[in-house]
Amino acid sequence: MVQYVFYFLTVLALFSACMVVLSRNPIHSVLYLIVTFFCLSGHYLLLNAQFLAVVNIIVYAGAIMVLFLFVIMFLNLRQDVEPPRSLLWRMAALVAGGLLGLVMVAALKQVSMQSPSKEGFDSQVGLVENLGQVLFRDFLVPFELASVLFLVAMVGAVMLGKRDPGEPTI
Amino acid sequence: MDPLLVKALIIIAIFGITLLIATYSTWAERKVAAFIQDRNGPNRAGWGGLLQPIADAGKMFFKEDFIPASANKWLFIFGPSLAMLTALMASAVIPFGDTILVGGQEIQVQAIEVNIGILYVFGVVSLGVYGIMIGGWASNNKFSLLGAVRAASQNISYELAMGLSIIAILLMSGSLSIRAIVEGQHGGNWNILYQPLGFIIFLTCAFAECNRTPFDLPECETELIGGYHTEYSSMKLGFYLFAEYINMFASSAVTACLFLGGFNYPFMDDVRNGLISSLGDVTGHNVATAIGTLVFFAKILFGIFFFMWVRWTLPRFRYDQLMSLGWKALIPLAILNVVLTAAGVLLEMRWLPWLAVIVIVAVAIVQAAMAPKKQLRTQRV
Missing domain, CATH: 1.20.120.1200 (NADH-ubiquinone/plastoquinone oxidoreductase chain 6, subunit NuoJ)
Incomplete structure (x- = not known):
């Protein structure tokens, strides 16, 4: 099922x-x-x-x-439909896509298809209580750093969205 | 009886009751509007107009189902379906009562009990805007599109303050499960007594999320004709309007669970003990649960009435007022509330959030006293 x-x-x-x-x-x-x-x-x-x-x-x-x-x-x-791209665009897209594909194939070559063992696996590990324990005990510093990053991004967004005194609002 | 069968019956009953209450909300809305405006309201179909919703539904189904020529046909149909779907999904995690004893087993009066219940409701609410956005865009009409865009920005803006006001509740109850939150308010120990500011913020945001007056900017008739449902007719329009009433029911239920104690009421233990001693263990317990469920429904119905009361009392906001209320007033207040609640939990003073209310009221009084007196201008004839 x-x-x-x-x-x-x-x-x-x-x-x-x-x-x-x-x-x-x-x-x-x-x-x-x-x-x-x-x-x-x-x-x-x-x-x-x-x-x-x-x-x-x-x-x-x-x-x-x-x-x-x-x-x-x-x-x-x-317009509903995007205009077709020029030849140069298509060539660039082909090269970029090909390179990405190459990287992915190279990365996947190293992956072992072994499934993790069932012994010692805790089915409750994904529940919110356990996630909170892990985040706030084992990974506290990275978590706080990520929140600082969010704060910086928010300040940046406010700066970008701010209007000059002369500009009209909404 | 099989416990699984009882659970299925409970789910079907919740589904049916949701639809029934939403149907009769349309009747109640017109009756409340009539009462507030000193009129009679619907009184022709059935006693007191009680058959009016059924007559309306019949009318809706028999009207011409029109799809504009340049509309995006599939998305045009998909919009109202999605609105209806997301509206009906929210009541799945709401605990409508304590447990019932069937064949020696305790069964919760709730469709599903998940440990992230409140987040589920929040997710469903955040999806609710898609029905409006997709329908508004697919109509290929500028007024509809403006309504859709307004709905999107309004929902996003008010979701933030709503989430922050919920965080204060989570701090106090220590669980994301709605049942655990409700059980934490046993007896008369309701969250509204400790979270006055959070309650007001949550209620305001609930109005905005349901697109109800004074926040019904997406369908503002004076500016946008009908807003996102300008091009809709027949039962597709009916679904949009009906989804709004289901949303009202769901948000009243969530408000009752989070702030008004859910199925708890004062002296409920005395009532339960009395019933058990007079009716026996099983029947007494079940009757006590039924009384709790009735109390919960009374709270929900009062919530729906409150929605209507506000709709027929307050005028609509202007769009910039709506945005500045959400971003400049509700979000900072909600953050203040979270900080105060956290301090209250830390210092074991649960009443600490009242401090914010006292300060706000004091500031308002001082401001009103300090403000220069308005010149009374006599009207010349």
Whole structure:
């Protein structure tokens, strides 16, 4: 049963991830990306990591993608379809994609396909209580540093969004 | 009876009751509006107009289902479906009552008990805006698009303050499970007594998230015709309007759980002990649970009434007022509330958040006293 859910989610995630790239209409791309995030959340649920699953939905599907959609709706008032790119663009894309593929193949060559042993595995490890214990005991300094990084990013966003005294508001 | 069957019955009952309450909320809305405006309200279909929602639904289904020629057809249909889906998902984790004893087993009166319940509700709420955004965009109408964009920015802005006000509750209860939060407020020990500021912030944000007046900017008729549902007709429009009432029910239920004690009421232990001694262990326990559920529904219905009361009392905000209220007033206040609550937990003084309320009221009084007196201008005829 769990296996079938896993395969269903995997196929759906791969399909919608491909459609993100292949869709002509940017709005459709964003909607497929949201479907991809839901599939990933489903995978987290299968791994018994409910907190991660819900946070993934709240942060990515609920906030970031809403803002993406927001911006793209404004950009996309006139033309639905992107104009075809020039030859130079296509060549550059081919080279970049090829290099990325090369790196991924090189990285995957080293991966062993061994599954981790079931002994000593705690199925409760993904629950929010355990996650909090790990974050605030073992990884406290990296966690706090990440929050400082967020703070800096927020200050930067406020600086960018700030208007000069003469400019009109909303 | 099989416990699984009881659970299935509970889920179906919750689903049915959600829809029933949402249906009759439309009737209650018109009756409350009529009462506030000194009118009669619907009184033709059935006694006191009680069959009015059914007549409305029948009318909605038989109207022409129109899809604009240049609309994006699939997304146009998908929008209201998504609005309805996300609205119905929220009540899955709400504990509607304590446990019932069936065949020696305790079964919780709740669809699913997850240890991240409140985050689940929060996630579903944050998805609610997609129905409006997708529908508004797919209509291919500038007014609809503006409504959709307004809905998006409004929801994002008020989610922040809502999350921060929930954090104060989590600090006090130490759990993300809604059932644990409710059980922490046993008897009359409700969170609103310790979190006055958090309650006000949460309630304001709940209004904004439900797109209810005074925050119904996405469908502001005076500026945007009908906002995101300008192009919708028939039951698709009905779904959008109905989803709003389901959202009202869900947010009243969540507010009741977080701040108003859920199924707890004062002297509930005395009532339970009395019932058990007079009716026996099993029946007494079940009747006590039923009373708790009734109390919970009374709180929910009062919440829905409050939504309506505010709608027919307050005028709509202007858009820049809405944004500055969210970002410049509610978020700083919510952060202050979190800091005070954390200090209160640390110092074991749970009443500490009241300090914020006292300071705010004092500042407001001083400001009002210091402000220069307004010149009364006599009107010339």
